[in-house]
Amino acid sequence: MVQAYGADTGNDRTGPQRTGSGSRFRDLRDKWTRDPGIWRRGIVLALCAVLLTLVMAFHAKIPNTIGNLGSLSETFLPWIGAFVPLLLILGLVRRSATALIALLLPIVVWFNVFGGLLTDKSGSGGDLTVATHNVNADNPDPAGTARQVAGSGADIIALEELPARQVSKYEAALAERFPYHSVQGTVGLWSKYPMSNTRPVDIKMGWTRAMRSTVKTPRGDVAVYVAHLPSVRVKLHAGFTANQRDDSADALGEAIADERLDKVILLGDLNGTMNDRSLNAVTSQLRSTQGAAGNGFGFSWPASFPMARIDQILVKDVEPVSSWTLPSTGSDHLPIAARLKL
Structure with a gap:
């Protein structure tokens, strides 16, 4: 039997198939942007990010009158940056744009305070x-x-x-x-x-x-x-x-x-x-x-x-x-x- 032109052969490829990482990224983007709670969720995480920022930026203002709290925070001040990855993961899990945007604050302040220590300033010579x-x-x-x-x-x-x-x-x-x-x-x-x-x-x-x-x-x-x-x-x-x-x-x-x-x-x-x-x-x-x-x-x-x-x-x-x-x-x-x- 001669199959008619245009009949279904089981291998229809008339429509392009969207696969791969680009398609997954677009799907994820669409899912986030259509989510009505993306800005309302993660308020607590955003406040934590703001708190980290304030501690790093104004550590000299933390009083020592109660348990030398100011000196304690200054002793381990660089380690405050260790909370940033944790907040990032929680912000992604919560799908909170508010938390992720607020997280830029402690990142910027940390690099402003400690970024200079990450570069090699050693030289040669000396007496x-x-x-x-x-x-x-x-x-x-x-x-x-x-x-x-x-x-x-x-x-x-x-x-x-x-x-x-x-x-x-x-x-x-x-x-x-x-x-x-x-x-x-x-x-x-x-x-x-x-x-x-x-x-x-x-x-x-x-x-x-x-x-x-x-x-x-x-x-x-x-x-x-x-x-x-x-x-x-x-x-x-x-x-x-x-x-x-x-x-x-x-x-x-x-x-x-x-x-x-x-x-x-x-x-x-x-x-x-x-x-x-x-x-x-x-x-x-x-x-x-x-x-x-x-x-x-x-x-x-x-x-x-x-x-x-x-x-x-x-x-x-x-x-x-x-x-x-x-x-x-x-x-x-x-x-x-x-x-x-x-």
């Missing part, structure tokens, strides 16, 4: 390499830790939280590379260059956790400070217990303000970040090597999962060239180092 490390009083391998920090090529090393029973181990491990050193209380300074006018610095703690020394470098004298400010805790009944640290920071700031040498380097564990307004007595006089010449945030604590940079290398009338963190040791802090131009 002096310095390193600092809170070695942890319970460090199981003092000698190995000391050798590892010295392996960074540092000309000057500051160590904090030195227990008296282990000082000799650190001294023995560093003696060959660093002919000059001094230990004051629980902090110590080792140098390849001569040291003079070395003395403890009173930071209002009742025992010595800070010191100062003049280091005679090939480029001239530099005042080097080593400090370990008091620890802070977060307690449900008391909030962010940082009052003793704040008092010590003020005392350290006074000592640095009275310094007669122009070039100043501060090495140590400040138990606070550069964003924390309670460290203004110190940070208003010095600048961070990580912010000026680092690559990324340079978080140093805790070593197992670094969340904050509370170990600092700060300078005055000295040009930072590069700044970095060193590999983990037996401590709960990471060592940090910087290359400086005098």
